[in-house]
Each structure stands twice: as C-alpha cells, then as structure tokens.
Amino acid sequence: MQTSNSTPALRADRQAGPAAARPARQAGPGPSSAVVVPSPSLLGQLLSHPLFLRLASVVIVFGAWEYAGRVPISPAFPTFLETMDALFGLIADGTLLQAFWITLQPLAIGLFASVVVGVTFGVTMGLNRLAEWFGAPVFIIAQSAPLAALIPILTFAYGIGLTSKVMTVCIMAMPVIVLNSLNAVRHTPASLLEMGRSFLGSRWQVIWKIVLPAAAPVIFAGLRLGCAAGFIGVILAELLITPTGIGDIITYNQSIAEYAKMYAAIFSIIVFSVLFIELIERLEVTLFRPEKRAAR
C-alpha cells in the first residue's frame, strides 16, 4: 500500500499509515535483519516469551502509575491501587452501572444512526457519480476539520438534552464511516466486476453479491474508527453540554477533589471503549474474513 496514492483526508482515517491495511493491529517481529533478536539463552527465552512480555508490559505501566502516585507527581494524581479501589467501590454500589446506562444511550442511538445513514450514504456515493460529486467534498472537509468545535452550535439548536448528545456522536462518527464506505465501494477489484458481468449478473446482483462483500472489510474498518470517534463524541458531549452518567461522575468528583473516583470513571470508560471496538473487530473477522479466522 503506497503512501502517495490516497487523498490526504481519506488517509486521515487510515490511522496506521502505509504499513497495514487495517489500522493499529500490528503484532509480531518484522523482517529479521532489521530487528534485534535477543540471545537464545534461557533467560533470553523467558524474557522474550509473548505471555511474559504481555504481563511485564502491564506490570510496568501500572507499576509506573503506582510509583508516580506515591511520589506524588501531583496532589491530583492518585496511585494505581487507590484508583482500582475507587473503581471497585463504584461498581459495588451500582453507581458505575447506572452511569454507564445513562451515558450509553446517546452513544448507542448516535452510533446506530451513524452506521445506518453513513454506510447508506457512502455506498450510494460509491455507486453513483452524481451523488459522489455532491456529497464527497462535504465529508472530506469534515474529515480533517475539528468537528468538536460545532458542539456549542448543536447545543443552541437542540438544547442540552439527549438530542444534542446524539447529534454530537453523529457528527463525530459519520464522516469516517461515509468516506470509508465510499472508498471501499469505489475500489472494488475491476476483475471481480468483470467476472460478474461475464457471468451475466444484473446490476443489483453485482452490487449485492460482489461489490458489498468485497467492500465489507474497509467498511468495517470505518465502523471501528467511527465508533472510536463516537466515544469521543459522547464524552465531549458530557463534558461540554451537561454532565450526566459517566461525565457526571468525572466532573463531580473533580470538583470535590475525589481524584481516585474521577480517575476510576475515566479508566472504566476507556476500558469499555477498547473492549467494544475489539468486539467489532471480532465480528468483522467472523463474518467476512475467512483468511484471518484461519490465522487466529
């Protein structure tokens, strides 16, 4: 995959740049001559065992957190253990669950709308040149623009309730979904299209049986990016419009200097979003990528 081919705005959502067709999922060593391989002694083998390293990685980062909290680098920086303690407290007394319930509503509605509308727009634009001519520039600009700045306007238009939060999620998530879908459909391999025509497929047959399945991987990549953007949207909405749910826990505890609880809430939403996006990836692999299923 070449760096110079795609338009810059479309590339903005191809996060990992040229090295991977799917963003941010690189694992394993690269070409052997460019990589330093540790010595094959027993200690060396232990140190480079994947499981050990994964554990070590987690321990190092959380350990650093704990240390930084004890120093302390700031009075507003609780230790890792303190944060975990607060987290369990919030889970135990049900506050966290309630908060998630409230926060996830605009997220779910917004993401659902963004996916349905976004994929439809994107695919339509991919199949129809006129639609692309009208729609693509708008989304390309939206792609590189800091859309978060539009949130106050949304508040003016829709008030401070659920609607404006849903709209926030939508404006953050839709551009990348639309552009990925558009891109995916436009780049259907030409020989597959020819094959469909040569075996007398009608236009609809070719779209349903060839174009869409071929486009699925890139559309899903867009969904993953869209969901990540949607999470940013909902958090921004809660911090900027009115705090409810998780945003409420964060801002309230911030205001009363209960930093452990504040951090715990932030930790929980980050973990949740990561798991959610991982789930989407699993879904994609199961449904559409037999070759990746085999590689697992």
Added chain:
Amino acid sequence: MMLGKIRVPMFFSLFLWAALWEIVGQSGASFIIPPLSVIFTRIAEIVPTASFAEALWITGKAFLLGNLIAIVAGVPLGVIMGRSVIADRIFLPWVNLFLSAPLTALVPVIMVIFGLGETTIVMTVVLFAVWIIVLDARAGVRNISPSLVEMARVFGANPWQAFGKIYIYAALPEILSGIRLGMIRAVKGVVIGQLLVSIIGFGRLFELYSSRFLMEHFWALLFVLFAFAFTLNEVLAWLERKVDYYAAARH
C-alpha cells in the same frame, strides 16, 4: 461529473452548498444558520482584531510545541519498537490501545494535574498526536527492506553510517506520514483542549461568542479554524508527496 461536455471538478459542488446555505440563511429559517455572506463579513471583521491575533498566537504556540514534543518523543520510541522485539511486545499493546481510545476522557486528568493553562493545551496536543507518530515510525523501520540492510553491511557501513545514510531515508516516508496524521489529530486535540479549558485561546473566543449568542461571529471563527485545518492538511500532504517520490520503489 460531466455537464454536457465539460468536466466539472468535484469541489465545485461546494459552491452549490454555499448557495443553499445563503438561501437558508437569508430566509431566517433558523437562527443558528446565518447567511453565508454575513459570516464572511464577520470573518473580515474579526481576523484583524487583537483578540484574534492573541488567540492565534496562543493556539499556534501550543500546537507547534505539542507537535514538537510528540515528534521528539514519538519517533525514537517508534524506531526502538521497530528494531527490538522486546520493546515492541511491551509497548505495542499500549500504543494500539491509546490510538483508538477516547483520549478526550484523559483531558480532565491533564487539567487537574497541569491546571487551566497553556501547559494543559500543550499536553493535550502531545497526547493526541504521539501515538500515530510512534506507530508509523515503527512501521517505517520494520518496512526497511532486508536487502538494504544487507547491502549496508556488505559495503562495510558502521551502525551510525547505516542509520544516518540509509535507514532514516528508507523509513522517512512512513515517519512523515505519521507526523502528518499526528498533526491532524493535534488540531482536533488543540480544539478539544481549548473547548474544555475555555479560558484561553480560541476556546475563550468561542465561549465569548456563544455566551452572547453571536452566531455569526461563532461561525466566522469556525470557518477560519476549519480553513486552517484544511490548509495545514493540504500543505503537509504536498510535502509528503515531495518526499514520497521514492516511496514506491523501495521494495
């Protein structure tokens, strides 16, 4: 798109959208959509003012400083990860995690630690930009063709020569791509940071206009901001294409 025999480039559809906006704005259908022409007059009004210049200065400073830090910290880390399996296995899961995690959630953390000032904005920019820079630097190093490495050894290059004369150029396209993507994310970061902090830079101006319901000024500022973001993106893409001329032939 073709109009008869003339090829109409895609961006011309924006003129149609602009016309639509003007019509909706003039009709007064919604107070949040003022006429485009008025917005442009406001742009002409606010850009020369001192408060705009100050906001631009603060924002620009934070943006550039943040990106610099992200590059200085991110590229070496990415290079190390690209060359060392151990470092890679330790750090990669975290880089991947922060790449797709809602970094906005961490901004309150930065705010409570660094206060409500410029430092927070700078740290936000770093936070948003650094992960993609690390990932792409790593990719660039991993993509160095083994033949180039062997060539360096066969012709007797010492490690410093190999790095300075060969590896850095071989990995450069990916590194620059990462920096460009990092800058795009940094723009979002600086805006989000200022919106949340809201007492400095553009954030302050936005807060000012919205509290007085000056919709036209608000949109004017937005347009200016969007124009900056777009121009930055285009300039960086152009730069990248200049360096990229050899990218395809590396393998």
Added chain:
Amino acid sequence: MTAAQATASTVTEPRAIVEVEGVSKVYPGGTEALNHISLDFPEGQLTTLLGPSGCGKTTLLKIIAGLIPATAGQVQVDGKVVTGPGPERAFVFQDFALMPWASVLRNVAFGLELRGVARSEREAVAEKYIEQVGLKGFEKAYPHELSGGMRQRVGLARALTVNAKVLLMDEPFSAVDEQTRRKFQEDLLELVARERKTFIFVTHSIEEAVYVSDRIVLLSRRPSRVSQIVEPNIPRHDDPEDIRRDPVYLDTVEEIWQGLKKYLDEGV
C-alpha cells in the same frame, strides 16, 4: 494416427461459431488497439490468439466476450450479433477473479447462482466440475488456502459449470509456475478432447500455443491485424510429453518465432 490421417480429418471444415468482422478498437485518448480484424473460429476447436505483449489479443478476446464494445465492426456468435456477455460464452480470467470470501464450491457455482438456479442443483453441477478439474475434496476451502494453480482450476471449473458453447481463456496459465503450467497444458488437451466446446485461448508463449492449439492466429503489433494463421497439425501421441519432442511441434515453434522476431526487430 499418422500425420496424413490427421490432415485428412480436417478436410470437412467445421462451421465458424464465432465470426469477427472488421473489428476495430480505439480507446478514448486515441490508442488504436485493433485495426479491422476479420477472423473466424471453427466450432469444436481450440484457436489461440498469439502475439507480442500489448498487441490487443486480450482486447479482442474481451470484445468477443462482450465485456468491451468494439469501435467498429461486429462479432457474431452462433449467428447472433454480440452486444454484451451471453450464456453461450464463458470467460476464464488471467488473475483468477475468485471471490475471496466464498468457498470453492460457491465460486464454481457462481455462474449458475447468478442465473437463479436452485442451490442443490447448482451445487451438484459444480461438484461434478470440481472433480473434473482435479480439486475433489476442496469444495469447502477458501481461495486464500489454495495455490495459484488450484485457484485457476477453480476459475476453469466455474467457466465449465455454466455449460457455455465457447470458452474464452485470457492467458490463464501465465500466473502460475512453470511445472504447474506444463501440467495445465496437458490437462487442457485432455479437456478439449473430452468436451465438445470451442476454445479461444490467448497467450504470449509460442510453445504453449503450438502445444495446445488446433489453430493459431498470429496478431501483429498494435494496431494489430491478423498477420498469419498457422495450423500445427501435430500428430496425436499417447504420452503428452512426446508432443514436446515431435519434429512438427519444434518446426512450427521455430517458424512462428521467426515470424514474430521480424516484428520485434522492427521495434516500436
């Protein structure tokens, strides 16, 4: 069967099932690919279009297939003018054109799927041809699990499954390694003998053309015209390997090579 007998059997000319009349192709931008080509393809035989790279042989094949329109002239297949793809013609692609998300069985049955044939019926037909091309047991496999040679067999099985009268093959063996290629050529001979179909084959390899064809049409450089028609008439052999050492085979290859060399030397 002696060479004399072989020659005798071609005296009764088979009818021309594909007739190309004055076909020209000019691409937008001015590239002239084909220049008033007129050609007949006899029914039941394997005719090869042979020529240097870029001489338009694939273009002509796709025009016959109905995938590209001709700028001038027309093509008739079985008496009907070609306006687009049709059920009497099937295409085998150079890069296989398999759907990576579908199993071998689904890929092979795809032509019938597009025609609305019921699932059990089309899968039964597909299974028959999967076995014929030597891929029995791989029905549930996915393209990424197969080698290049196996993938091309899937493409071939797919083209056979729709039971077309004319099989169009676009450099089908160029994307596989040499050993597989030779095996394919032998298998193709067997296939041609077994099926009563017309084959139109495009290749740039002289040996391949002489080995498999009943008739070779040599196309000149772009804008191409028919420069020569050669009928190898190599006698039948029990062992397909023997053909490669038959003097008639070797002489024909040399003759064609000398003819083409002229064009390469004149250079463009």
